[in-house]
Amino acid sequence: MKIPTFEDVKTASDRIRPYIHRTPVLTSSYLNERVGAQLFFKCENFQKAGAFKARGATNAVFSLSDKAAEKGVCTHSSGNHALSLSYASGRRNIPCHVVMPRTAPTAKKDAVRGYGGVITECEPSTSSREAVFSELQAKMGGDFVHPYNDPRVIAGQGTCSLELIEQADGLDIVVAPIGGGGMVSGTCLTLSTLAPETEIIAAEPEQADDAYRSFKAGHIIADDAPNTVADGLKVPLKELTWHFVSNHVTDIFTASEKEIIDAMKLTWKRMKILIEASCAVPLAIILKNPDRFRGKRVGVIITGGNVDLDTLPWI
Amino acid sequence: MKIPTFEDVKTASDRIRPYIHRTPVLTSSYLNERVGAQLFFKCENFQKAGAFKARGATNAVFSLSDKAAEKGVCTHSSGNHALSLSYASGRRNIPCHVVMPRTAPTAKKDAVRGYGGVITECEPSTSSREAVFSELQAKMGGDFVHPYNDPRVIAGQGTCSLELIEQADGLDIVVAPIGGGGMVSGTCLTLSTLAPETEIIAAEPEQADDAYRSFKAGHIIADDAPNTVADGLKVPLKELTWHFVSNHVTDIFTASEKEIIDAMKLTWKRMKILIEASCAVPLAIILKNPDRFRGKRVGVIITGGNVDLDTLPWI
Numbered sequence: 001m002k003i004p005t006f007e008d009v010k011t012a013s014d015r016i017r018p019y020i021h022r023t024p025v026l027t028s029s030y031l032n033e034r035v036g037a038q039l040f041f042k043c044e045n046f047q048k049a050g051a052f053k054a055r056g057a058t059n060a061v062f063s064l065s066d067k068a069a070e071k072g073v074c075t076h077s078s079g080n081h082a083l084s085l086s087y088a089s090g091r092r093n094i095p096c097h098v099v100m101p102r103t104a105p106t107a108k109k110d111a112v113r114g115y116g117g118v119i120t121e122c123e124p125s126t127s128s129r130e131a132v133f134s135e136l137q138a139k140m141g142g143d144f145v146h147p148y149n150d151p152r153v154i155a156g157q158g159t160c161s162l163e164l165i166e167q168a169d170g171l172d173i174v175v176a177p178i179g180g181g182g183m184v185s186g187t188c189l190t191l192s193t194l195a196p197e198t199e200i201i202a203a204e205p206e207q208a209d210d211a212y213r214s215f216k217a218g219h220i221i222a223d224d225a226p227n228t229v230a231d232g233l234k235v236p237l238k239e240l241t242w243h244f245v246s247n248h249v250t251d252i253f254t255a256s257e258k259e260i261i262d263a264m265k266l267t268w269k270r271m272k273i274l275i276e277a278s279c280a281v282p283l284a285i286i287l288k289n290p291d292r293f294r295g296k297r298v299g300v301i302i303t304g305g306n307v308d309l310d311t312l313p314w315i
Numbered sequence: 316m317k318i319p320t321f322e323d324v325k326t327a328s329d330r331i332r333p334y335i336h337r338t339p340v341l342t343s344s345y346l347n348e349r350v351g352a353q354l355f356f357k358c359e360n361f362q363k364a365g366a367f368k369a370r371g372a373t374n375a376v377f378s379l380s381d382k383a384a385e386k387g388v389c390t391h392s393s394g395n396h397a398l399s400l401s402y403a404s405g406r407r408n409i410p411c412h413v414v415m416p417r418t419a420p421t422a423k424k425d426a427v428r429g430y431g432g433v434i435t436e437c438e439p440s441t442s443s444r445e446a447v448f449s450e451l452q453a454k455m456g457g458d459f460v461h462p463y464n465d466p467r468v469i470a471g472q473g474t475c476s477l478e479l480i481e482q483a484d485g486l487d488i489v490v491a492p493i494g495g496g497g498m499v500s501g502t503c504l505t506l507s508t509l510a511p512e513t514e515i516i517a518a519e520p521e522q523a524d525d526a527y528r529s530f531k532a533g534h535i536i537a538d539d540a541p542n543t544v545a546d547g548l549k550v551p552l553k554e555l556t557w558h559f560v561s562n563h564v565t566d567i568f569t570a571s572e573k574e575i576i577d578a579m580k581l582t583w584k585r586m587k588i589l590i591e592a593s594c595a596v597p598l599a600i601i602l603k604n605p606d607r608f609r610g611k612r613v614g615v616i617i618t619g620g621n622v623d624l625d626t627l628p629w630i
Contacts, residue, residue: 024339026361045587046341046587050587107584265624268589268624269422269624272360272361272365272588272589272590272620273587273588273589274583274587274588274589275587305587309580309583309584309627309629310629310630312624312627312630314624314625315625315627315630
């Protein structure tokens with residue numbers, strides 16, 4: 001599979017500009033004081049479709065030839081990629097079929113349908129997801145836009161840190177959550193070219209720590225059905241994302257379910273923004289390892305804000 | 316009592332600048348499409364102490380002479396003014412005593428104490444609040460900074476729309492929630508000078524509609540203990556705020572408890588920001604009266620984001 005280059009990120013940036021937001025970077029004097037660092041939160045929860053995944057999905061959809069686009073696109077996703085691909089397909093007015101776990105948050109399923117995507121449900125495991133998807137794809141056709149193991153998607157996600165380093169220069173560290181590794185790979189792709197001195201730290205739930213174990217072992221370890229409140233981070237690394245993680249990530253830290261939920265609630269309370277559990281993992285690991293971050297300028301990627309408001313994890 | 320002038324707003328703007336945020340104006344393509352208007356949300360939920368009241372409180376605290384400041388300040392408040400005054404007093408390092416209803420949200424009481432304010436509790440009625448406060452003030456001394464019937468406070472709140480019209484020009488209408496009328500009065504003060512063609516519409520809970528009834532009757536009508544989820548809007552108009560409301564407000568609309576909660580949840584879900592029930596009332600009345608707003612450029616003042624995350628009104 002083709003490894004995307006920084007040129008692909010620049011092309012993606014121009015291609016997706018009409019369809020996505022340049023999201024703001026927010027700061028919190030309370031959190032800066034508490035950690036003893038300067039934190040810069042790149043707020044992709046304000047992105048179109050509520051998550052950074054709009055970047056990669058839009059890049060994939062708009063890089064299709066007119067002929068390829070006719071058949072539309074299809075994918076499997078725990079949620080945000082599904083609705084981002086539906087959003088992007090709607091902008092290009094092409095069909096979009098997605099396989100989602102039946103346990104995915106109602107808010108995300110509603111949003112997929114709102115953008116015109118068609119959902120087929122599977123069980124909440126990688127094996128079920130892939131089996132149901134194969135069947136769907138055979139039936140419907142359409143270009144498969146993998147949620148992360150796709151060079152077009154990784155190049156699209158790379159546009160996020162392209163903006164971040166313009167908005168907050170001289171970052172010592174960028175922390176991003178890691179599931180399948182799409183955002184982390186895009187971050188590696190951009191920063192290894194533009195800011196090679198910036199460390200990239202990935203943040204992962206203890207209960208879905210396959211990337212952490214892969215990183216330590218030196219090869220991909222994939223769990224079939226991990227269970228965590230951070231529902232966007234249950235999927236395993238694949239060949240392309242492993243390439244970037246193994247070559248460019250400085251370290252991976254993990255956080256417990258309680259630490260993730262506490263960091264999520266703290267962000268809501270202090271910053272007045274809605275963030276998903278998945279993107280509370282970076283703050284959770286920062287609060288857990290203050291010595292690693294003290295005195296540094298730290299970019300924190302807030303990956304999404306699609307939360308089921310009727311079932312908050314602390315209530 | 317002295318009626319503040321636009322000069323006082325300009326003085327306040329310079330005085331408070333080091334201590335408050337110039338808050339962002341956000342938009343939502345979803346809400347614009349749904350209403351058929353262009354809505355500009357002035358996000359005072361991102362303000363210091365989580366609410367616009369930091370503006371008026373800071374202006375009052377920093378306009379005290381050094382001698383007057385020694386004895387500190389005191390007030391009564393349903394919450395946001397209490398914590399804003401505590402915040403401002405902390406910045407000037409002077410004592411701050413506040414009377415709060417025992418039913419005020421825990422999040423607000425915690426925040427007051429976090430900023431160094433000292434709380435005395437009262438029953439949730441205007442009569443109890445005023446009685447407990449008189450006793451406290453006699454005992455502690457200190458300058459009384461009324462939550463809204465104070466020219467320093469109104470001039471401070473006027474700095475919010477000063478920013479808003481710089482950030483979103485040519486507004487046809489500005490909508491703000493009304494309780495005691497401090498924000499609405501500050502808005503009148505600024506807009507009647509700088510943008511006299513802009514209509515000012517106040518939004519009030521049906522269950523605490525004393526401003527609406529006052530507006531229709533042509534004199535102040537005060538309820539003692541109204542009950543609404545919009546806890547910041549239970550207090551009555553007073554002479555100074557009545558001056559501005561009766562002279563400059565175009566209209567007052569009301570919304571039911573369900574309409575307020577629905578608008579609050581919709582804002583959280585679509586805009587990914589935490590707003591209090593009190594500042595969902597403007598969106599509630601806009602959604603309820605679309606003909607009044609269609610095709611207009613509408614400023615909406617999001618007054619605060621101090622929510623008790625353990626007791627959300629829709630759960």
